[in-house]
Amino acid sequence: MSNKLTRVVALILAVFALIYFGYQIYHFFYTPYQTEVTEVYQYVDEVELEGVLLKNEEVISKEHDGVIQYEYHNAKKVVEGSVVGTIYQSEADVSKNLYAKQLDEKISVLQELQTLTNSSGTDLQSIHSAVEREQSDLVYLISQGQYSELSDRSSEFLKQLLKQEKALAPELNFGEELSSLQTERKALEVPEGETVKAPIAGYFTSALDGYEGVITPESLDELSVDAITDLLENTKAGFAPQNAVGKMVASTDWKFAALVKTKDLEKLKEGQKVSLVFSGGSSNRIEAKVEKINKNLEEETSSVLLSSSIMNEDIIDLRKEKPVIYFGSGKGLRVDREAVRMKDGQTGVYINSGRVVRFRKIDIVYSTDDYVISKMSDEDGFLQLYDEVIIEGKDELYDGKPM
Numbered sequence: 001m002s003n004k005l006t007r008v009v010a011l012i013l014a015v016f017a018l019i020y021f022g023y024q025i026y027h028f029f030y031t032p033y034q035t036e037v038t039e040v041y042q043y044v045d046e047v048e049l050e051g052v053l054l055k056n057e058e059v060i061s062k063e064h065d066g067v068i069q070y071e072y073h074n075a076k077k078v079v080e081g082s083v084v085g086t087i088y089q090s091e092a093d094v095s096k097n098l099y100a101k102q103l104d105e106k107i108s109v110l111q112e113l114q115t116l117t118n119s120s121g122t123d124l125q126s127i128h129s130a131v132e133r134e135q136s137d138l139v140y141l142i143s144q145g146q147y148s149e150l151s152d153r154s155s156e157f158l159k160q161l162l163k164q165e166k167a168l169a170p171e172l173n174f175g176e177e178l179s180s181l182q183t184e185r186k187a188l189e190v191p192e193g194e195t196v197k198a199p200i201a202g203y204f205t206s207a208l209d210g211y212e213g214v215i216t217p218e219s220l221d222e223l224s225v226d227a228i229t230d231l232l233e234n235t236k237a238g239f240a241p242q243n244a245v246g247k248m249v250a251s252t253d254w255k256f257a258a259l260v261k262t263k264d265l266e267k268l269k270e271g272q273k274v275s276l277v278f279s280g281g282s283s284n285r286i287e288a289k290v291e292k293i294n295k296n297l298e299e300e301t302s303s304v305l306l307s308s309s310i311m312n313e314d315i316i317d318l319r320k321e322k323p324v325i326y327f328g329s330g331k332g333l334r335v336d337r338e339a340v341r342m343k344d345g346q347t348g349v350y351i352n353s354g355r356v357v358r359f360r361k362i363d364i365v366y367s368t369d370d371y372v373i374s375k376m377s378d379e380d381g382f383l384q385l386y387d388e389v390i391i392e393g394k395d396e397l398y399d400g401k402p403m
Contacts, residue, residue: 038332041331043331047325052231058202085196103188107180109159111178205316261300278321286310289307336369357402
């Protein structure tokens with residue numbers, strides 16, 4: 001065989017060898033399946049709502065030409081006929097009145113301190129407990145964001161501290177300070193104002209949104225998507241009535257009529273107690289009850305009616321809102337919904353285990369349209385962190401199939 005022919009044969013053999021080994025390398029690394037590595041995922045289980053609060057309200061009207069000083073914080077319970085505000089001619093008159101009240105409070109505290117005599121051990125312990133209690137109340141109010149009550153509680157805390165000082169040092173005498181304050185108070189001319197009284201018993205608020213008398217429990221004739229949408233789109237109000245100075249909410253009971261995605265209704269049932277969160281995260285949960293569900297099987301949106309008997313300064317002024325029903329939060333293994341399979345009645349996924357297809361069970365604790373969350377488990381046969389889950393492929397999958 002000539003050298004030229006030998007070189008040609010050798011070249012052909014080299015090309016075939018290159019093709020063969022290239023194919024083997026390609027076959028080793030290539031897989032016809034799309035996969036995804038399992039990771040830990042934090043989730044919040046909640047249902048989104050959009051709706052309106054339905055409350056029994058009565059507007060307080062008073063013709064006035066001046067400045068109103070309110071006597072109560074929003075959501076304060078008052079009896080019928082209580083003075084909820086006073087109308088003064090100017091801001092200066094309001095300031096004088098507030099200062100007079102501060103002087104009266106200081107005088108009252110000092111007069112009480114002056115009457116204290118030598119305290120026994122039991123009295124000291126009682127006073128010390130009162131100081132700790134007031135301090136704890138202040139910390140709680142701050143942690144809950146209830147700043148409107150801080151002024152009153154701070155005054156009471158200071159009062160208890162002074163009592164403690166007096167009990168520990170009976171020789172303390174506040175006569176000079178008391179006399180000075182009394183003299184200042186007598187010299188202070190406090191203008192009289194016109195009082196505003198509560199027409200009914202209930203919970204007072206100075207805030208008005210113009211929907212009083214428009215969006216009421218009676219305004220919802222039926223729990224339908226259209227009826228709730230009409231209330232949400234209502235633009236006939238939006239400004240306070242003329243001469244309105246506040247309003248009373250008759251009771252703690254209120255309802256929330258809301259739109260909800262039909263697919264989310266599988267988590268709800270009539271009579272169920274749920275946690276409703278309007279704002280501020282899951283720490284501000286309000287217990288509510290699912291009163292009625294109107295499920296539209298043919299539509300993406302349905303409606304639901306919830307009720308509650310909790311009233312506070314965060315709730316009393318709410319109207320058109322987008323809260324959530326909070327079921328909980330946690331973490332688990334995130335799996336693409338396309339990867340979920342059924343095998344012998346067991347929900348699970350197929351994974352790539354050393355280029356062999358293996359079935360792994362999953363325990364779904366949360367799901368969306370795009371993915372599911374599986375509970376983390378150390379049991380044999382369950383999906384584990386960093387497993388390579390097969391999402392899709394062009395061939396049928398079965399346990400033990402070579403890849």
